[in-house]
Amino acid sequence: MEIDPNLQRRGFLQCMTWAGTAMVWTVAAGVPRSRIIGSAEAATTDFTFVQISDSHLGFDKAANPDVTSTLKQALDDVDALKKKPSFMIHTGDITHLSKPAQFDTASQLCGATKLTMHTVPGEHDVLEEDGKSYLNRFGKGAKGDGWYSFNDGGVHFIGLVNVMNLQANGLGSLGNDQLEWLENDVKNLTASTPIVVFAHVPLWMVYKEWGWGTSDGAQALSYLKKFGSVTVLNGHIHQVMQKVEGQVAFHTARSTAFPQPAPGTAKSPGPMVVPAGELKAYLGIANVSLVSSKAPLAIVDTPLAG
Amino acid sequence: MSEVVEPGSIARRLLLRRAVGVTALVLVAGRNNRARAADAEVVIDNFTFSPSPLTVKVGTTVTWENRDDMPHSVVFPVTKVKSPAMDTDGSFKHTFDQPGTFDYVCGMHPFMRGQVVVQA
Numbered sequence: 001m002e003i004d005p006n007l008q009r010r011g012f013l014q015c016m017t018w019a020g021t022a023m024v025w026t027v028a029a030g031v032p033r034s035r036i037i038g039s040a041e042a043a044t045t046d047f048t049f050v051q052i053s054d055s056h057l058g059f060d061k062a063a064n065p066d067v068t069s070t071l072k073q074a075l076d077d078v079d080a081l082k083k084k085p086s087f088m089i090h091t092g093d094i095t096h097l098s099k100p101a102q103f104d105t106a107s108q109l110c111g112a113t114k115l116t117m118h119t120v121p122g123e124h125d126v127l128e129e130d131g132k133s134y135l136n137r138f139g140k141g142a143k144g145d146g147w148y149s150f151n152d153g154g155v156h157f158i159g160l161v162n163v164m165n166l167q168a169n170g171l172g173s174l175g176n177d178q179l180e181w182l183e184n185d186v187k188n189l190t191a192s193t194p195i196v197v198f199a200h201v202p203l204w205m206v207y208k209e210w211g212w213g214t215s216d217g218a219q220a221l222s223y224l225k226k227f228g229s230v231t232v233l234n235g236h237i238h239q240v241m242q243k244v245e246g247q248v249a250f251h252t253a254r255s256t257a258f259p260q261p262a263p264g265t266a267k268s269p270g271p272m273v274v275p276a277g278e279l280k281a282y283l284g285i286a287n288v289s290l291v292s293s294k295a296p297l298a299i300v301d302t303p304l305a306g
Numbered sequence: 307m308s309e310v311v312e313p314g315s316i317a318r319r320l321l322l323r324r325a326v327g328v329t330a331l332v333l334v335a336g337r338n339n340r341a342r343a344a345d346a347e348v349v350i351d352n353f354t355f356s357p358s359p360l361t362v363k364v365g366t367t368v369t370w371e372n373r374d375d376m377p378h379s380v381v382f383p384v385t386k387v388k389s390p391a392m393d394t395d396g397s398f399k400h401t402f403d404q405p406g407t408f409d410y411v412c413g414m415h416p417f418m419r420g421q422v423v424v425q426a
Contacts (some may be wrong), residue, residue, distance in 0.1 A: 270376055
């Protein structure tokens with residue numbers, strides 16, 4: 001890990017470009033904190049849940065020819081947690097091509113954890129039948145294209161769908177129906193209720209040249225202004241990024257399948273190939289790189305030491 | 307007219323189609339001395355459509371071939387022509403029957419843009 005002290009002073013974006021583990025979230029005093037599974041697990045009685053993302057079941061190219069086993073490995077890590085989490089969130093791209101067999105594998109592997117799964121679709125999950133193959137399996141009780149909310153551990157959780165109508169500008173979008181639903185969903189909650197929003201494509205603008213943002217994400221966040229603690233969890237970009245803006249903390253999760261390059265560091269956002277035989281060596285080991293950013297960014301916590 | 311070609315049969319079919327295309331061209335040219343629109347191909351590589359813009363004659367069948375290790379699609383927002391997701395080595399064909407300038411994007415990565423110019 002190399003850190004340019006100047007960059008660090010100015011504020012930087014910290015990216016962990018490796019794949020394969022889950023993120024454990026602990027909510028203490030209404031504020032969710034993240035931790036990579038495998039890092040020191042303190043004894044806790046706090047409410048915890050797990051986030052995994054971008055499993056891309058069915059992908060078999062050079063960047064990871066066996067995405068099933070890396071997902072399984074991540075789930076084994078979840079299983080091994082001393083404190084059983086309340087549930088697991090999957091922030092989308094469960095499958096690579098929305099094929100029934102790929103969804104089946106996901107259900108089977110995730111089901112083996114015996115944890116309740118809360119999912120939102122990625123653009124790879126809605127390639128067939130306008131997303132019905134996803135909704136029929138994971139959309140039970142959801143509204144519209146698969147959005148919903150629930151309460152657990154004193155936290156109000158909101159799952160949003162921003163991959164159905166990707167815009168000509170390349171960005172994710174929520175659409176008016178969903179925005180209206182969101183506004184109503186949170187209207188009667190007290191401002192002290194901790195809010196966790198999860199969606200596939202980042203709700204904040206990570207890198208618009210690669211479509212890593214949501215065109216109407218700011219409008220969604222405007223409905224959450226009154227709340228004292230808002231945490232936004234996303235996937236899609238296959239690397240960890242964190243940012244705090246006012247009372248809102250944004251996080252993206254790594255993929256359980258393969259890494260993608262940091263914004264602008266490659267010609268395209270395609271899968272990053274690590275040398276043959278070394279992918280597993282990347283699992284659970286931080287390969288930290290820094291990317292300078294025009295806007296100052298704060299690190300909420302460093303999920304992995306060393 | 308649009309058609310999806312399964313990855314496994316691409317090479318053989320492209321070869322066959324090229325052979326048929328050449329024969330047809332000779333026959334038509336021999337009969338009325340007018341060049342027939344040749345087929346054209348757009349390659350998707352590294353999240354880029356190439357060539358773009360692509361200029362063709364009316365009646366041309368354009369084949370998009372995905373050489374990336376991520377799936378892509380072809381979506382024409384105006385004419386509503388839309389391919390399914392093409393995985394690696396997958397392809398999609400569309401015949402342009404009308405002249406005009408047609409912009410398209412990848413439905414999964416809409417920051418990928420392309421253009422087909424169809425001349426009368």
